[in-house]
Amino acid sequence: MRSKEVSEDYRYFPDPDLLPLKISQEFLDAIAAELPELPMARRKRYVETLALSDYDANWLSNNPDVAEFFDATVIVSNNAKSAANWVMGDLSAHLNKAELDISASPVNPDQLGVLIQRIDDNTLSSKTAKQLFAALWRDAGDVDELIDHLGLKQMSDSGELESIVSQIMADNPDQVAQLRNGKTKVLGFLVGQAMKATQGKANPQQVNKLIRARL
Secondary structure (H helix, E strand, O other): OOOOOOHHHHOOOOOOOOOOOOOOHHHHHHHHHHOOOOHHHHHHHHHHOOOOOHHHHHHHHOOHHHHHHHHHHHHHHOOHHHHHHHHHHHHHHHHHHHOOOHHHOOOOHHHHHHHHHHHHOOOOOHHHHHHHHHHHHHOOOOHHHHHHHHOOOOEOOHHHHHHHHHHHHHHOHHHHHHHHOOOOOHHHHHHHHHHHHOOOOEOHHHHHHHHHHOO
16 A cells, blocks of 8 residues: 655645735734733732732632632722632632622622721721621621621720720739730730620720730
């Protein structure tokens, strides 16, 4: 049996009826501009521009819907690290429990972004922020209206907090004595007691300062 020996045997020769195709750089640039951001480019942006860790950047960029939710949250909150923590933490946990995709999340990026803003401006503590998130998950609504309705605003009034701190220190003389003797870990216990007494509404940084001022 004769074997094929030259390219013509495979019909590999130019077709004289086909015109040469020339694609301009402008056309290629226009197509590139319409393409969505690819995962590798997202990861690079998250690390280099938003200062996220490699782990966070990989986690958030693997799913386009998650990445878009995160990006929208960052625009509102202006806090990429907190947005990443909430999307990867509480939001992901609620979605997994409810067996929902992020596209069906009852809490949208705007709400989550404002929630993060209220943590950053000390309107919410970490505990009341979680309470607010749970309320948003159950009943969609305006973040600030829910904060007022549920009484979640963080206590920052010095006079009110001083009274609470005085009572906490009076009720825990042994821990106060240990703190005065240099056992700084006890400070966390006393701050925790103040948070418990205020149902998580006290400003922990302010409570910390008030306790130290009374030593």
